[in-house]
Amino acid sequence: MTDIADDTPETAPARPEARSPRGFADRRGSDLIAERRIVARVSEVYERWGFEPLETGAFEYADALGKFLPDADRPNAGVFALQDDDDQWMALRYDLTAPLARFAAQTWETLPKPFRRYAFGPVWRNEKPGPGRFREFTQCDADTVGSDRPEADAEIIAMAVEGLAAAGLDDGQAVVRVSNRKLFDGLFEAGGITDAVQKLTALRAVDKFDRLGWEGTAALLGEGRLDDSGDYTKGARLPAALIGTIEAFLASVSTPDLTRAETLDAVARAGGLGATGEAALAELAAIDAALGAMKVGQDRVRFDPTIVRGLEYYTGAVFEAELLLDTVDDKGRAVRFGSIGGGGRYDDLVARFTGERTPATGFSFGVSRLASALRAAGAGGSADVRGPVVVIVFGQDDMAAYLDAVAELRRAGIAAELYLGRAGMKAQMKYADRRGSPAVVMLGGDELANGQVTIKDLDVGRALAAGVADNEAWKAARPGQVTVVRSELVQTLRSIIDASSII
Amino acid sequence: MTDIADDTPETAPARPEARSPRGFADRRGSDLIAERRIVARVSEVYERWGFEPLETGAFEYADALGKFLPDADRPNAGVFALQDDDDQWMALRYDLTAPLARFAAQTWETLPKPFRRYAFGPVWRNEKPGPGRFREFTQCDADTVGSDRPEADAEIIAMAVEGLAAAGLDDGQAVVRVSNRKLFDGLFEAGGITDAVQKLTALRAVDKFDRLGWEGTAALLGEGRLDDSGDYTKGARLPAALIGTIEAFLASVSTPDLTRAETLDAVARAGGLGATGEAALAELAAIDAALGAMKVGQDRVRFDPTIVRGLEYYTGAVFEAELLLDTVDDKGRAVRFGSIGGGGRYDDLVARFTGERTPATGFSFGVSRLASALRAAGAGGSADVRGPVVVIVFGQDDMAAYLDAVAELRRAGIAAELYLGRAGMKAQMKYADRRGSPAVVMLGGDELANGQVTIKDLDVGRALAAGVADNEAWKAARPGQVTVVRSELVQTLRSIIDASSII
CATH class of the missing domain: 3.40.50.800 (Anticodon-binding domain)
Structure with a gap:
């Protein structure tokens, strides 16, 4: 025993710092109530349309999620993954579509078919967080699995329109733009393009038509483009004849406020669609007829062949919901809010498990983003939530x-x-x-x-x-x-x- | 080139099996709607009582969760944990109380105080799954942080009673039993017991009084007990005098249907509580007065000094909600359903972060378990949910x-x-x-x-x-x-x- 104090002072154990991991937000009070109101109102619409709720677990086996497989030891490619007791890799879902595909494949025999379900809940992405960019956020999806009818696409689109209205977006504040992936499949087919990378580069160029106009898009469809910042983007190197066809195709939609039927006529007149493209036009015509029967206005849903959507798994109709208001950023500058949701037809996702093609179509939106859109539109805000x-x-x-x-x-x-x-x-x-x-x-x-x-x-x-x-x-x-x-x-x-x- | 087929057949890549990880359930349709109805009704009550909603992220840093720290390489001690990019360990929350303590410590300066919040959402436990035992389930909590008043405990108890009624449990179908941890602190203090393990063993023995009766409990408070299956459980080895005091203490509540005030009188008469126990009785008397002022019936909330609750962090009042119906298991045998929720006062949890004692009290229930209880009570089932x-x-x-x-x-x-x-x-x-x-x-x-x-x-x-x-x-x-x-x-x-x- 000694009176000399030990080197280690006898203090309480170090206190942990009270902070949450980067990219994970705490949300409370009126903001949260406003978001829950959106989910409740949209859910009410979806149930009225005959969609039943489904909740799957947070984890899926990594092979079932498919897209992002973890590395051997350090899983970091976009998902939060860990190894279970039995050494199998599992990961937190990064969207609600992959779990639906797994669920549908697993229970197909016992499901009423077509199977309509909606779902909402958190999804997780292991990406670099930033301002307004979170690693956990809430999505709300509705999908029909097992119907190849264009009316199933039309139903999803019309329901999305009604859901956005129920959430608080009035007439003229939002529009759903619709196209069909197979229009470009047809253009490429007729133009003799088979290379997948070349096609994807060309679609990315078309995706920028809205922002770059025809000249910039043409450069990206051809040799490539030097942008204002001096960066050079390699082009898709399509043959000149095909670029000409695509010019006519895109020009067919440059007149604003065409009805859905007029847009289809203009695309048909531009030509060069091949058999696949013609079939895509026929699907869009059936979607238009169904939307008309459900009395969905021309201003609520437009056809826009420049819509391509990023995800590779879409196989037919694609949809994108857009906020039409010009909003201001936190520095007061006018900005286009842009997309507030999207979806489309994906006929191959269940087949990953079963080997059998199973048609499916759906629409998804991010709840926080829609809440921001509503605030920008001056609706559904949190100001009207009162304390006790x-x-x-x-x-x-x-x-x-x-x-x-x-x-x-x-x-x-x-x-x-x-x-x-x-x-x-x-x-x-x-x-x-x-x-x-x-x-x-x-x-x-x-x-x-x-x-x-x-x-x-x-x-x-x-x-x-x-x-x-x-x-x-x-x-x-x-x-x-x-x-x-x-x-x-x-x-x-x-x-x-x-x-x-x-x- | 050769005509002989290669050893590796040219097949498509292996298809993943459609299954979800063990212990994660898919829930759908009317069952899910019934559970959501519970959450919606209880939320409505909690908001009417002035509790605001809070949602924290799924992950917390492991040191903030505290209880279960992951091993160096193989995190498996009860939580799902992984290392972030910056090598910090984070884990999915295992309850909603630990994230509340972290949130309260982090934002204390800016919160209106006392801070009342409710929360519901999934929690995750990395335990061995089994029938009816999941690794992900939904909890619903309400807590008041920053009030040391017994009225805060009474408010939580009365609100739990109203929440259970709103969820569908009628008069006489459920009861909340209330006690105070400090009653036993006082008994131990007055009886000269200071060893933490000895105290915990004694509390576990008392927790079994309901099932074993006095004889079995007395054995576990003393040397130990050999149960019917031949297993021997070591006892707490309390001195005989203290065991006698506890016998009088427990006998004081063996008369059924005492009012809350009568129970307190009986406990006081049994004696041996010391200063700490007397203070606990005074707190319970204040809770009774507040419950009376809010017109909470004697049959809805009872005092029951045998309630001890397992979690070590409780520091005062403890509550347990119990279903009163005898139910049958899937083999048709009568079983007591037992606890459907619980909570209590935990004044030290925020201090883990801040070093400053911050009084807190709350109630928690599992949503699926309450849904099962409602089914057992013949209410709130899924049968009344109609299809389209x-x-x-x-x-x-x-x-x-x-x-x-x-x-x-x-x-x-x-x-x-x-x-x-x-x-x-x-x-x-x-x-x-x-x-x-x-x-x-x-x-x-x-x-x-x-x-x-x-x-x-x-x-x-x-x-x-x-x-x-x-x-x-x-x-x-x-x-x-x-x-x-x-x-x-x-x-x-x-x-x-x-x-x-x-x-």
């Missing part, structure tokens, strides 16, 4: 009276809470303000002695502070604070809450 | 007429779908039956020619098949199939659907 009424605590002795009041409010359907901290009056008022409370309820000694209650209307103070109301007029109409007999508590608060929702 | 009306497809030519009908039904708020497969009439009827459809809509050539529609009531067939209805009486009241003018489609279906909900 707060009952003030003056002292321990009258706790029963406070609890009685708060319970009565809840029974009347009014969100209410008792302040349960130990701070004084001023801090309690500040607390109620931060909670977004419409009002506070005060049962002080005088009120209790006289069978009364005092109610303070917090929105009056907020409105005055914000300068939205004329001081005198407001004071007359809404006194800010009233003392009433205790039995009028609920009724008085109701009128304040009803008035506050008009502000 | 199915519109039959006779041929491609009349697609527009079918789509028009299905769109009209949805606009009227009736869940409806068009059959989009390629099968014939018989398969379509079978499909509608499997979907749980109340009715099918037929627009054949005759109907279309005459401006009519035929509607087949599928519940009539189901009722006859199940023998629940007399054939003749039913045929008179519900004809099974009617042909009406097309304009009466919605109205006719509404009356069928309304009637079917009575069956």
Whole structure:
């Protein structure tokens, strides 16, 4: 034994730092309520269209996910993967389509067919996080598996339109653009192009038509293009004749506001589609007929042959939902919000498991992104989510009276809470303000002695502070604070809450 | 070149097997809808009580989760863990309390205090899966952080009672039992017991009082016990005097149907509680007063000093919600369903991060388990979730007429779908039956020619098949199939659907 202190000081074990892993967000309160409202409203639409909910587990075996296989030891290619007890690699799902394909393949014999399902839930991508770029986010998908009918595509498109409207996007705020992958298959076929890389390069060029115009797209379809920053992009090196055909094809849609039928006519007139392209046109014509029968307006769904969509697994119709509003970024600059969802037909995804081609079509959107779009459109925001009424605590002795009041409010359907901290009056008022409370309820000694209650209307103070109301007029109409007999508590608060929702 | 076939046959790459990892379930349709209904109803209650929603990410840093730290290379101690790009270990959350403690510590300065939040979502446990035992399941929690008042515990308890009722458990079907950890702290203190292992062993013994009775419990508090299967369990080796005090303590609650106040009196009379135990009794008395002020019945919340709860982090009041029904297992044997949720006060969890004691209290339940309890109680089941009306497809030519009908039904708020497969009439009827459809809509050539529609009531067939209805009486009241003018489609279906909900 010695009195000399040991080198290691006898302190408590080091405290962990309170932080969450990069790319994982905490979300709370009114923002979260606004997102959940979107999911609830869209789910209600999807169920009305006969789509049943499905929830699969967070993990899938890596071979079932397919696209991103982990390296031997260090799984990092886009997914969060780990080895199970039995040494099999499993990974968190990166979308809701791959788990659906696995589920459909696994249970095909027992499913009612065609199988319509919708799903929402988190997906995970092991990518570099950044501002507004998360490694976990919520997707909402609807898919029909087992129908090769163009009407199945039309149904998905029409349902997406109704879902976006239910979420809060009005007429003219969003459009779904539709095309068919096989239009380009036909153009390539007729033009003698068979090389997969060449095709993909050409599709990427077409994908930029919107931004680059024809000249830039033509360069990328041909030899290549030097952009403004000095970067050179190698082109698809298509033959000049095919580039000419594609020019006519794209010119066919350069007139704005064509109806769906007019767009199909223009594409047909441009020609060079080959048998596959003609079949694609016939599918689009059937989709148009079905949309017409369901009374889906021309302004809600347009045909746009420049839509190609990135994912390789699409095999037919492709859709992209776009926000039509010009929005501003956080520096106040006008920006196009762009895509808020998309999908298409993918007839080969279930066959990865079963070997049998199983037609499928679906639509997907990101919930947070749609919430941002709604905020940009001035709808479905979080501002209209109100906090609870707060009952003030003056002292321990009258706790029963406070609890009685708060319970009565809840029974009347009014969100209410008792302040349960130990701070004084001023801090309690500040607390109620931060909670977004419409009002506070005060049962002080005088009120209790006289069978009364005092109610303070917090929105009056907020409105005055914000300068939205004329001081005198407001004071007359809404006194800010009233003392009433205790039995009028609920009724008085109701009128304040009803008035506050008009502000 | 050779004609001899190569050893490696030229086949397609091996197809992955369609299966999900062990312990991860796919859930769909009406079961899932029933679970979501629970979450929606409970959320509505919790928001009315002033609790705001919070969603944290699936991953937390392993040191923040605390309890289960991964091994150096092979993380398997209860959690799913992996190393991030920057070599830090992170793990999927195993409950919703640890992420709340991290969030509260991280954002404490900016939170309105006390901070009330509720949360629901999946949690993951890397344990051996088994029948009914999953590695992913949904929890629903509500917690108040920053209030040391017993009224905060009472509020959580009363809210849990209202949540269970909103989910569908009627009076007398569930009870919340409440105790206080510090009662035993006081007994141990007064009895001179300081060893942590000895205390834990004694608490485990008390936890078995319900099942073993006093004799078995006394053995486990003393030297040990040989059970019926011949296994010997080492006892806590408490001194005989303390065992006697605990016997009096437990006997104080052996009278059934005591009120909460009567239970506290009985415990006080048993004595031996020391200063800490007396303080615990005072806290329970304050909880009782608050429950009384909120009019929470004696049959809904009982005090039961035998409740100890397993988790080491509880520091005061502890609660356990129990289903009161005797249920039967899948072999028809009567079983006690037992606990359907629990919680308590944990004043040290946030201090792990901040070093400052931060009082907190909460309640948690597993959503699937509550759904099972509701099924056992004959409520909130999935049987009342109906499928959509199915519109039959006779041929491609009349697609527009079918789509028009299905769109009209949805606009009227009736869940409806068009059959989009390629099968014939018989398969379509079978499909509608499997979907749980109340009715099918037929627009054949005759109907279309005459401006009519035929509607087949599928519940009539189901009722006859199940023998629940007399054939003749039913045929008179519900004809099974009617042909009406097309304009009466919605109205006719509404009356069928309304009637079917009575069956």
